[in-house]
Amino acid sequence: VAQMVMQKAVQLAPDSFIPGGRPDPLIREQHGNVGKPLSRLDGPQKVRGAAPFAAEFALDRMLYASVAFSTVVRGRISRIDMAAAEAAPGVALVMTHLNAPRMAKVPLLMSKPKAAGGIDLPIMQDDRVHWSGQPIALVLAETQEQADHARSLLRFEYETEPAVTAFAAAKALGTETGQFMGQPLKMERGDTAKGLALAQYKVDRTYTTPRHSHNAIELHACTVAWDGDTLRVHDASQMVAHTAWSLAQVFGIEEGQVHVTSPFVGGGFGGKGLWWHQVLAAAAAKLTERPVRLTLSREGVHRVVGGRTCTEQRVAIGARADGTFDALVHTGTVVISRHNPMPEPFILPVMSAYASGSLKFDLEVAHIDMLANTFMRAPGEAVGTFALECAVDELAVEMGMDPIELRLKNEPEKDPVTGAPPSQRDTAKAFRDGAERFGWSKRGAPASRREGEWQIGMGVATACYPYHRMPGGAARMTLGQDGSVVVEIAAHEMGMGTMTAHTQVVADRLGLPLDKVDFRYGDSFQPGMVMAGGSQQTASIGFSIIAAQRELVTELLKLAGNSSPLAGLAADEVGGVNRGLGKLDDPDRHESYASILSRAQRDELVVEGSAPPPIEVQHWSMHSHGAMFCEVGVNGVTGEVRVQRFLGSFDCGRILNPKTAASQFRGGIIMGLGLALMEETQFDERLGRIMNPSLAEYHVPVHMDVPEIDVIWTDIPDPHAPMGARGIGEIGITGVGAAVANAIFNATGRRVRDLPITLDKLL
Numbered sequence: 208v209a210q211m212v213m214q215k216a217v218q219l220a221p222d223s224f225i226p227g228g229r230p231d232p233l234i235r236e237q238h239g240n241v242g243k244p245l246s247r248l249d250g251p252q253k254v255r256g257a258a259p260f261a262a263e264f265a266l267d268r269m270l271y272a273s274v275a276f277s278t279v280v281r282g283r284i285s286r287i288d289m290a291a292a293e294a295a296p297g298v299a300l301v302m303t304h305l306n307a308p309r310m311a312k313v314p315l316l317m318s319k320p321k322a323a324g325g326i327d328l329p330i331m332q333d334d335r336v337h338w339s340g341q342p343i344a345l346v347l348a349e350t351q352e353q354a355d356h357a358r359s360l361l362r363f364e365y366e367t368e369p370a371v372t373a374f375a376a377a378k379a380l381g382t383e384t385g386q387f388m389g390q391p392l393k394m395e396r397g398d399t400a401k402g403l404a405l406a407q408y409k410v411d412r413t414y415t416t417p418r419h420s421h422n423a424i425e426l427h428a429c430t431v432a433w434d435g436d437t438l439r440v441h442d443a444s445q446m447v448a449h450t451a452w453s454l455a456q457v458f459g460i461e462e463g464q465v466h467v468t469s470p471f472v473g474g475g476f477g478g479k480g481l482w483w484h485q486v487l488a489a490a491a492a493k494l495t496e497r498p499v500r501l502t503l504s505r506e507g508v509h510r511v512v513g514g515r516t517c518t519e520q521r522v523a524i525g526a527r528a529d530g531t532f533d534a535l536v537h538t539g540t541v542v543i544s545r546h547n548p549m550p551e552p553f554i555l556p557v558m559s560a561y562a563s564g565s566l567k568f569d570l571e572v573a574h575i576d577m578l579a580n581t582f583m584r585a586p587g588e589a590v591g592t593f594a595l596e597c598a599v600d601e602l603a604v605e606m607g608m609d610p611i612e613l614r615l616k617n618e619p620e621k622d623p624v625t626g627a628p629p630s631q632r633d634t635a636k637a638f639r640d641g642a643e644r645f646g647w648s649k650r651g652a653p654a655s656r657r658e659g660e661w662q663i664g665m666g667v668a669t670a671c672y673p674y675h676r677m678p679g680g681a682a683r684m685t686l687g688q689d690g691s692v693v694v695e696i697a698a699h700e701m702g703m704g705t706m707t708a709h710t711q712v713v714a715d716r717l718g719l720p721l722d723k724v725d726f727r728y729g730d731s732f733q734p735g736m737v738m739a740g741g742s743q744q745t746a747s748i749g750f751s752i753i754a755a756q757r758e759l760v761t762e763l764l765k766l767a768g769n770s771s772p773l774a775g776l777a778a779d780e781v782g783g784v785n786r787g788l789g790k791l792d793d794p795d796r797h798e799s800y801a802s803i804l805s806r807a808q809r810d811e812l813v814v815e816g817s818a819p820p821p822i823e824v825q826h827w828s829m830h831s832h833g834a835m836f837c838e839v840g841v842n843g844v845t846g847e848v849r850v851q852r853f854l855g856s857f858d859c860g861r862i863l864n865p866k867t868a869a870s871q872f873r874g875g876i877i878m879g880l881g882l883a884l885m886e887e888t889q890f891d892e893r894l895g896r897i898m899n900p901s902l903a904e905y906h907v908p909v910h911m912d913v914p915e916i917d918v919i920w921t922d923i924p925d926p927h928a929p930m931g932a933r934g935i936g937e938i939g940i941t942g943v944g945a946a947v948a949n950a951i952f953n954a955t956g957r958r959v960r961d962l963p964i965t966l967d968k969l970l
């Protein structure tokens with residue numbers, strides 16, 4: 208076995224991932240750990256309550272914070288009555304714009320490489336109010352209860368100004384083309400108007416989706432302390448390095464003077480970046496010269512942390528008699544604040560999903576006065592697939608064609624926008640495997656199956672999410688004389704199994720048992736700029752590990768010297784195997800890490816490696832796809848929808864750990880069920896205010912809403928992604944809304960084009 212493993216453990220330079228270069232050997236072969244359903248290594252700590260979260264670090268002399276939010280949309284704070292609050296028991300500070308320290312603006316996420324901010328407004332620097340719910344005062348006290356009580360005694364008066372708070376009013380004021388990752392979200396290839404006019408079959412529909420608020424289990428929280436000019440932040444973060452750099456900009460200090468750690472995160476989903484609470488906590492800690500813990504209430508998260516904005520989408524498809532698309536159009540409008548340009552890019556799915564004779568997309572943004580929106584699991588795809596995949600289903604009904612066959616008829620051979628070849632794409636296998644396992648052939652005509660009060664139906668939709676790898680990946684490896692390795696990367700564990708999967712990856716790469724690998728992460732002082740976002744953390748960490756291992760091998764060969772069995776070998780000729788390095792085609796030429804280090808009289812060897820820029824995406828069309836199958840029951844009397852069965856069939860490249868991957872897919876699908884049936888931020892367009900900022904009124908799926916969810920995958924490695932894995936964090940939510948809506952149509956013959964599909968829409 209060792210010999211087989213060795214022959215396959217080819218060492219590769221990072222640049223060998225360039226197009227046409229050799230694929231990563233770990234893509235093809237299992238070395239023992241990758242591909243195994245290893246249980247979460249952090250599981251026991253979590254179950255025992257021994258995993259510390261941001262609001263659980265008790266610091267000496269720590270004060271507790273409570274936040275007051277504006278109740279008007281726009282204007283000035285004309286008067287603050289804080290006498291009662293200041294006199295309340297235990298109060299140490301009431302901070303408002305009148306006494307907050309001077310601070311620079313937070314750099315907005317994606318505006319600079321390490322920017323983490325969700326809103327680029329000045330934070331408590333003037334009397335201006337920009338949205339209903341803006342933090343306008345912070346109370347610090349000896350206990351949380353004292354802080355909350357004192358905050359309830361604050362009184363504010365405002366001079367209000369006119370605000371734009373309605374979608375229609377914002378749209379009437381004019382729109383502009385949305386931008387995402389530096390690209391305008393607008394394109395036309397061919398003549399879609401002509402294609403639609405000449406089409407034998409056509410659909411042209413409008414779909415709407417509501418706002419969504421972030422509701423991770425763990426509330427946004429931080430515990431902060433200053434030591435002179437050095438800021439220590441225990442944060443709940445999916446971007447520790449970005450947060451440290453951004454906080455340094457705000458307080459005018461060096462990046463190295465801010466230390467952000469986030470060992471455990473109770474869910475991120477795009478919302479755990481840098482919002483006002485961390486800045487306010489640090490500012491208040493500065494004023495009081497005491498550590499501060501700030502935990503946003505659930506209402507606070509809804510008021511302060513942006514979510515997904517609402518969309519109004521048009522999808523038009525023109526097809527020939529055989530189903531071939533001649534025209535595909537996806538356009539529409541979103542409404543966003545001026546303080547964060549994140550446009551909920553719902554046109555992303557149409558950029559990769561189908562071949563079409565002509566293609567047009569155009570996302571327009573209108574501006575409104577409210578909390579800035581932000582990234583939320585599969586921003587764009589989650590709601591874009593609802594419109595696109597319902598429209599495809601409507602076309603299939605129109606044509607009397609099976610919706611799977613219609614989709615596969617239009618499976619593209621090259622990228623519909625760039626023309627690049629796919630790095631790996633087998634959507635057809637995902638659909639066919641899924642259809643067989645789900646029993647798709649048993650689906651009947653619309654409204655044809657009834658069991659008592661319940662109408663039963665099946666629906667299907669495409670899931671999709673692109674491969675991303677952001678620049679800045681890096682890792683440090685410390686190899687000990689006992690043959691153990693410590694790997695350090697400023698990455699994140701938000702509950703998805705990152706540290707478990709990458710412990711497996713490191714063990715296989717270095718030829719070590721799992722218990723000799725210590726994967727450390729979640730600390731801004733560690734190497735790398737690895738955001739847990741865009742489903743790219745796995746690829747980013749993977750390439751960082753490859754790069755660091757390359758350095759490690761090079762240094763070990765130097766240390767091994769002339770008296771080693773490895774003497775004279777180049778880095779390309781050896782692999783990590785059997786607790787040491789070995790020649791690929793000659794297993795007898797092997798020396799253990801322990802032996803190399805002890806002969807060199809070294810206690811340890813420390814190396815760092817940096818991942819190259821993500822040039823793979825310039826040469827290949829890199830997208831994951833999936834097929835979502837849903838069976839619903841719709842109660843004919845009450846309109847209640849019950850999802851009875853769900854299957855996700857995915858084509859995401861190599862799956863590193865089937866256990867943690869299945870959980871990721873299921874979690875995404877559950878969030879998709881919420882999107883389909885219940886999640887909605889209720890925004891009062893007259894008051895400009897979110898009216899349901901609590902889990903009592905903002906509904907997410909609970910156990911009773913979640914059926915058995917089956918997940919399968921093709922497990923076909925992507926030769927151009929590190930480890931063959933394209934990332935799986937977000938695709939699970941995509942396509943679910945449409946699969947549910949299409950199943951409801953099949954059950955009832957009723958087409959609902961407005962999310963969420965609550966029972967009133969089916970009565």
Ligand code: MOS
Binds near residue numbers: 445477585739740
């Ligand atoms: Mo994800 S919305 O990129 O955390």
